[in-house]
Amino acid sequence: MYKDLKIWNSSILLIKKVYIYADKLPKSEEYNLKSQLKRAIISVSLNIAEGKDRKTARDFAHFLNIASASLAEVEGILLICQELDFFKIDENILLEIETLDKMINSLYKKLIEKSAS
Numbered sequence: 001m002y003k004d005l006k007i008w009n010s011s012i013l014l015i016k017k018v019y020i021y022a023d024k025l026p027k028s029e030e031y032n033l034k035s036q037l038k039r040a041i042i043s044v045s046l047n048i049a050e051g052k053d054r055k056t057a058r059d060f061a062h063f064l065n066i067a068s069a070s071l072a073e074v075e076g077i078l079l080i081c082q083e084l085d086f087f088k089i090d091e092n093i094l095l096e097i098e099t100l101d102k103m104i105n106s107l108y109k110k111l112i113e114k115s116a117s
């Protein structure tokens with residue numbers, strides 16, 4: 001079950017932190033960066049969950065690939081927001097994003113190897 005996966009639980013913890021940043025954005029970004037940031041971070045967890053419920057390792061790997069791309073989108077949006085002086089990013093959240101991405105990619109590689117054998 002996806003709820004038992006360490007990567008899913010890590011993604012849930014990251015959602016809480018990213019939402020704090022999203023809520024710091026000005027009202028003028030309500031339907032732009034704020035909405036996009038929230039959708040992207042939620043996409044990470046949802047793709048892990050959906051992929052885990054797929055029937056093959058290759059299908060799961062495909063959804064992990066999407067989760068990783070969404071995580072890159074989250075990081076990109078956070079960096080853009082920092083460049084626009086909406087907030088300063090705590091380096092810890094960037095490290096958490098990097099760590100989660102490494103976890104996702106590690107599982108992805110294992111699933112690809114499994115599906116190839």
